[in-house]
Amino acid sequence: MKSIMSRRRGLAAFLLLLIGYHFTPYFVTNLYHLHILNLAGIYTLVVLGLNILSGYTGQVSMGQAGFFAIGTYVSALLMMNWSIPFWSASAMATVMAGLFGAVIGIPAMKLSGPYLVLATVGFGEIVRLVLLNWTPVTKGAAGLVGIPLPTVLGFVVTTEKHFFYLILASLLVGVFIALRIADSKIGRTYRAVCEDELAAEAMGVNINRYKISAFIISAMFAGFAGSLFGSFSGVTSPDNFTFDESVGFLCMSVIGGNRSIVGAVIGAFGLTAVSEALRVIQGFRLVIYGSILVFTVIFMPKGIIGLFRWICGNFSVKEID
């Protein structure tokens, strides 16, 4: 079975890369660079979930910032108001985001294309507006200040370097789970639902259940990422969760390569790095950023991972995602 072999090879290469990445703090001593890597790591978690949702089941979401926000606020409020430890708060935030994912998944059963996009946009905006206006709980526009730092086995995570390892560990788990989902019966069924709902249904797939479950999974990824994000930033406010943020997540997923877990990682790191690198240009920075988006989707229709696959030709990177 050739595919299994090349898949193993691809996975091994990818894991080797991650292990290499593990040593990053030894040579990236610039805290700013480390900070950006950490941020990219958190974004990657969101994009992993989104990739499963929009890449595998074809349900495009432009409201992912809403789930991200729910994760951030729920875990932050639990830690601040009830002194719940980080990991429990994070777990509850993840579950809460998942619940909202289920709620949004219900209309998604009936909707597709632009209608679903708009429903998710609406969801993201509703979340942001509620955070902004529900002042007694969310502190409104001022946001939450002094979100506690996470504790891992009694060790308080404080510096960028500490966060680097916490985020890296989360990322490894996240990538592993995403790969497992993508590479299992669930991922296969998602792709089938995306390719042909009718045929999938005729083969006994309960498409509604699968569509909702994809929303739940993506929401949980975003929710967990949100809980990390809150503690990482120390403060949070509705300004973090605008429509533009959701658009950014979607761009990462598509630019990296929709329907590819490795692509999600590449997209999140790549786009975060590009948008920081463009700081060199002061004036028309975002004009160039927009142009990059346009050119990529025209000339790399399958994202960066598609380009890799094309270059690698026979070496089937496709198999590892």
Add this chain to the structure above:
Amino acid sequence: MDDRNVILEVRDISKRFGGLRALDTVSVAIRRNSVHGIIGPNGAGKTTLFNLITGMLLPDSGQFEIEGKPIKKVRPHQLVSIGVSRTFQNIRLFKGMSVLENVMIGQHVHTPTAVFSIMINGRKSRSAENAAREEALAALGFVGMARNVDQNVDSLSYGNQRLVEFARALAAKPRILLLDEPAAGMNPTEKQHLLRLINSLQQKDYTVVLIEHDMKVVMNVCSTVSVLDHGKKLAEGRPEDIRRHPEVIRAYLGKSDRGHA
């Protein structure tokens, strides 16, 4: 007809699309272990009948029974558990997926979805996955596509795509298999192969319902043939009777002179 021998009964089914009466009080009884052909000119309502049986359309009136049990408001995906699976007239494979993956989807209801086990790559999920793969490979082996498992379905010829779809429907382990023009796009060799497959299915305790244009196929494998025309059942009987049925000939040839053979 012996009732115990009827596995699928269609009773007085009607369906309209706008002004068009696609099916008009059609009744068909399918006997266990038979190969039942449904023929008729284009637009006669054959595919509509399949779509109604599989729950993809809801009938305006009438009902279905499988093994004497009425099936009402059953969602399409639940039909597989009841024991019905189908192929499509315009091949509906999952593009961008491999042959094996396509057929493994057919196994969907027969393997557990062990969510937790999947996430940790546990033994339960691995054994389920292996079982699904074995079943899918067996189905592919049966239709003679075992060599192409890793190929993308896009790259197959029409005939082979039909075979993959056939294997996918078989992998769902149905009691009743609905085949919508399985021979369309097949060359004579492939058709022969298909005929053998359908015949051997009959011996394996399957019931096959078959929509087909190719009379050679129909005449060779079907034990009973129902003829639809403009939403109505025109005739039903053994193939050799049907081909001489004057109504059927008229339906197929219109009022034009057929010429002489």
Add this chain to the structure above:
Amino acid sequence: MQFFLNGLPIGAIYSLVALGYSLIYAASGVLNWSQGDMVMLGAYVGFTVFFFLKLGFISALFLAIVVVALLGALVQYMILRPLREREAPPINVVIATLGVAIICRNLALGIWGPDPQILPSPVSSRPLSLAGVSVTPQDILVLSVGITLMLILHSFLKNTREGKALRAVAQDRYAAQLVGIDPERSDAVAFAASAGIGAAAGILIAPIFFVTFNMGASIGLKGFVAAVIGGLGTIPGAIAGGFFLGVVESLAGGLISSGYRDAITFSLLIVVLWLKPSGLFLRKNRQKV
């Protein structure tokens, strides 16, 4: 009553923007996320014509429509046609139009600066009182020009060769090719018409809401909501959806809570989508231009 009337002018603007979405969606199946930024560019071009070329309001309106319409056609030919030729998935088209929006917005920021600009109203701003409710001449202007534009668009689609070709492409792209229509050209016409209508909307609201480089984001989103509520891809739906949204917003803001106004609007939208995905104002199946 006052709330209801207040909703009408802004409703007319939403209708115009929604028309743009629907026209493009019907013709080419593309959801153009840069529609709102065409509104912004229209307002800026109008502003520039008015202040730097010192031409009147009417010529500003006219020139803005022409310039932005050309830009719309350019977007179709430069960006969407290559995407279609490469058979790019719909999500790539979404990202491409979002990219266009980002480019437009920040180019405008670079060219016209961050400060809001004002385009003076050609009519007096003194309110008139009619039967206890006050309306401004500008509101009346917005409504009348808006409705006129809708009528012009309607007649363009009904009576001109290009307009009919556009409808034909929208209804059946394949058959349209068979009678000799170039669908890419029709798409360009749809983009141009949508951008032109958007530009007109921009000029109309410029005296009321000012001109800013990021005005396109919210108005674009609202126009999209209006188009979907009315039934995406239909002309009457877009118009009805726009007015409906304008009035609902005004009522929600006035009677329930202004802070949650948009949240209410979006919740309503999700409910509408859930109950009637084909839009509020149209029978099922009755789709497209």
Add this chain to the structure above:
Amino acid sequence: MSKSSWWERFTVLVLLLFIATGVGAADAAQVLRIGVVGPESGGGAQLGLGQRRAIQMAVEEINEGKLAGEWTLEVFFEDDEGNPTKSASATNKLIQQSGVKVIIGAIHSSCTLADMVVTSRAGIPQITAGSTGASITQQGNKFIFRTAANDFLQADALIKYARDEFGFKKVATFTAADDYGQSGAKLLREACGKYGVELVAEPTYNNGDKDFKPQLLTIKDRGAEVIFMWGLYTEAALIAQQAQQLGVNAQLCGASGMAALKLIELGGEAAQGLILTQTFLPDSDHPKVRAFVDNYRDKFNESPIPHAAQAYDTVFIIADAIRRAGSNDPRKLRDAISATEGLELVTGDPNFNDNGDDIGKRLLITQIKGDKFEMVKFIKAGE
């Protein structure tokens, strides 16, 4: 070295590269690097770009006039798009990459709060010239200073003035649903209580809203005689216009956030008579103000917004602090800033309290007449 693995060598190589590109380079003597964070694109771009221009101007003036003693100021700008995450990244970049020793910014309170996490960890003083959110200076963070106008004094002065001068009894507030607007709303509410006027309505709006008629109609129905706005000038101009259209006769008042000449331009006729508290008057005879406004107009061909004046002053505070500290050590710099006194600047005589708030700001009550603000009352600090 004989046993060093490849990645150790690689690490050294990368480190050398970073040093070569000046990342870890030691500061050249007598240069103080200042980092500025603010929104130069996105919603608050007018504030961010106003801040950039004023700071650029101040730095040039200081360097030319050797006003910072032996020190030369070097300034680095970063855009945060009004997004707290990007703001924190930008601050990180300024500190780690550009090696700045003091940060000016940000403008959105949410961004400033996010930046403070970074600056306090790094031990770098941060001065915000724009954020007024109450929580910023109430955290006991010793590295944050604020040169924005003091909102408490403004709210207090406005309510008192409205009561004493016009005898208004029924008032309404109409505030932005952001940090700035909501802290203003709270202060106004407290001031109303203090001066015994009745607050009949407290509607809010979201930034970027265009239609304020529903809220204005509510205010009209409740019979408010005066409306206190707390937000930015674009919205204020729209509110003024729509109030006029709806026939709302209440007196309009606002605070320094909206005090820009652009307000007069955008608001047109409807903005006439609007009463504002602000920290400087563009038409004032005060020599500092004159010089600032004239230079700014010469350079950028437009009038400065109050925020620009505050940012401009902030650079002078830093110049003064570095001259006194004689070292660009962030801690010494911090101490020097907190000891600022006796400077006469465009918006007042800066003087920081224990929280880091500038309590030396001038406060003027002005009214829009024609195309300018006219002073109607001067309130000295601490009054």
Add this chain to the structure above:
Amino acid sequence: MLEICGIKAKYGHTEVLHSVTLRAETGRITTLIGGNGAGKTTTLNCIVNILKPYEGQILWKGQEITGLRSKDIVRLGISLIPEGRHVFPRMTVRENLEMGAYIRKDANGVQKDFEWILELFPVLKERLGQEAATLSGGEQQMLAIGRSLMGNPDLVLMDEPSMGLAPIVVEEVFSVVEQIMAMGKTVLLVEQNAALALNLAHEGYVIELGRIVLRGTGKELLRNPEVEKAYLGL
């Protein structure tokens, strides 16, 4: 005269035409018959370049038209009446007919053809103001033919005009096909109803799996036992 020489075409990765060669003589009816999925419609789509053949040549009146844009092919007088009719559903019957003349500039000629078509299909005359979607299947087929004739084509390609129609309507449609031919136009008719088509046609081709397997005059093919077995099979 239309000549197709060895065209090959793919949908995605699947080759559907393996080499199709046929010719349609001027002023005659040529028919192409074959089962579902044999490549009949694909051949027609290749002629008007909706699907681009990747090999082979198509000549019209001796001029190569392979790879020309669809709209230019239409201008050369080739018109396809598609399978499933594809009338513009939300346009009135009149508008549909007008769209047929999209490429024409001669207003007088268009008007004349318009009147002629209404004579040909009296039923359309009664429904000029009605939206095409409200027509019955047979009426829609008439409209599709009428729309095509409005372009004054020299070559009419018809794809399964009998599909889904009642026998009596089919008869009407086929009598129109004869009238079209009588006007000197060239007709290439694709049909699944082989007996009907072969009875009408001067010349017939049998296509199977993307290959032409038989050719002959209509009468010859009707009597051919191979055709008999495969397509009439009764």
